[in-house]
Amino acid sequence: MTESVPSLATDLTRDAGIAVPLIGGAMYPCGNPELVAAVSEAGGVGIVQPVSLTYVHGHDFREGLRYIRRLTDRPIGFNALIEKSSRRYGKRMSEWVDVALEEGVRFFVTSLGNPAWVVERAHAAGGSVYHDVTERKWALKAVDAGVDGLIAVNDRAGGHAGPRSAEDLLGEVGDLGLPVVCAGGIGTEDDFVGALGLGYAGVQMGTRFIATTECNASDAYKRAIVEADASDVVLSEKVTGVPLAVLRTPYVEAMGTKAGSVARQLLRGRRTKHWMRSFYAVRSGIRLARANRDESGRREFWQAGKSVAGVTSVEPAGDIIRRFASAARR
Numbered sequence: 454m455t456e457s458v459p460s461l462a463t464d465l466t467r468d469a470g471i472a473v474p475l476i477g478g479a480m481y482p483c484g485n486p487e488l489v490a491a492v493s494e495a496g497g498v499g500i501v502q503p504v505s506l507t508y509v510h511g512h513d514f515r516e517g518l519r520y521i522r523r524l525t526d527r528p529i530g531f532n533a534l535i536e537k538s539s540r541r542y543g544k545r546m547s548e549w550v551d552v553a554l555e556e557g558v559r560f561f562v563t564s565l566g567n568p569a570w571v572v573e574r575a576h577a578a579g580g581s582v583y584h585d586v587t588e589r590k591w592a593l594k595a596v597d598a599g600v601d602g603l604i605a606v607n608d609r610a611g612g613h614a615g616p617r618s619a620e621d622l623l624g625e626v627g628d629l630g631l632p633v634v635c636a637g638g639i640g641t642e643d644d645f646v647g648a649l650g651l652g653y654a655g656v657q658m659g660t661r662f663i664a665t666t667e668c669n670a671s672d673a674y675k676r677a678i679v680e681a682d683a684s685d686v687v688l689s690e691k692v693t694g695v696p697l698a699v700l701r702t703p704y705v706e707a708m709g710t711k712a713g714s715v716a717r718q719l720l721r722g723r724r725t726k727h728w729m730r731s732f733y734a735v736r737s738g739i740r741l742a743r744a745n746r747d748e749s750g751r752r753e754f755w756q757a758g759k760s761v762a763g764v765t766s767v768e769p770a771g772d773i774i775r776r777f778a779s780a781a782r783r
């Protein structure tokens with residue numbers, strides 16, 4: 454068990470039942486159980502990404518949750534990607550949400566789609582739901598769905614970054630009566646303190662936790678995170694069909710960053726976009742999982758946000774959280 458930290462109370466800490474207003478963002482494929490548990494054990498809330506837990510790390514979903522609970526008795530969260538890409542996927546996600554609730558999870562992060570059904574189930578069990586948003590129109594839909602908070606994904610985030618700066622996005626959604634979490638660009642203590650100072654109820658961090666001892670990403674991936682600067686992060690359409698923040702490497706440059714014209718047309722089509730997204734999801738999952746474990750560096754397709762600028766070493770997740778919390782208390 455790691456050393457605990459004094460509480461830094463915000464709406465996020467209240468809703469998630471945690472001591473430090475910090476979410477360890479759901480990551481595919483890097484969200485291994487040990488990392489999720491380490492974030493929660495140190496006072497934040499680690500988020501389980503169910504596809505990563507089951508398909509990448511090989512756990513039965515329920516047993517994977519129980520394994521995490523053996524590593525920490527502190528709150529953990531669950532990430533529900535709720536876009537209706539297929540009936541089979543929708544059914545599986547519905548089942549995962551139910552199992553998570555049965556296993557005591559009470560904090561949910563939803564992405565894409567309408568989170569109303571997750572809100573209904575979570576609220577019935579006394580839980581909370583925060584929804585990823587990149588601009589006001591999506592935030593308004595989330596408010597209508599009854600969510601408890603918003604995760605504002607800005608233009609410095611890893612994965613599918615938004616178009617707005619952290620300041621501008623808070624200005625767009627900060628008047629809706631819900632706590633707002635800053636997602637993107639948080640790599641140092643100053644970044645954390647600055648986000649709280651802007652009025653955010655907390656932060657969500659992903660990239661920073663890749664360069665930790667608990668993360669089971671390859672050493673090559675971790676070294677790349679440590680050595681990169683913000684200018685090394687580019688947007689590629691080659692992984693999921695829509696811009697994804699990845700590190701610029703010779704592999705990425707050789708492949709190019711733009712989706713082909715046929716793929717773009719299919720992604721815009723009313724009848725074809727869900728099929729294409731499912732196709733990209735399967736292909737990108739295989740590609741990213743291989744890159745994650747490839748020590749040779751030949752498959753350098755590594756997701757990262759611009760917070761890499763503040764990452765200078767690989768260290769335990771708990772040390773990062775305690776250092777951030779200490780800085781916020783000063």
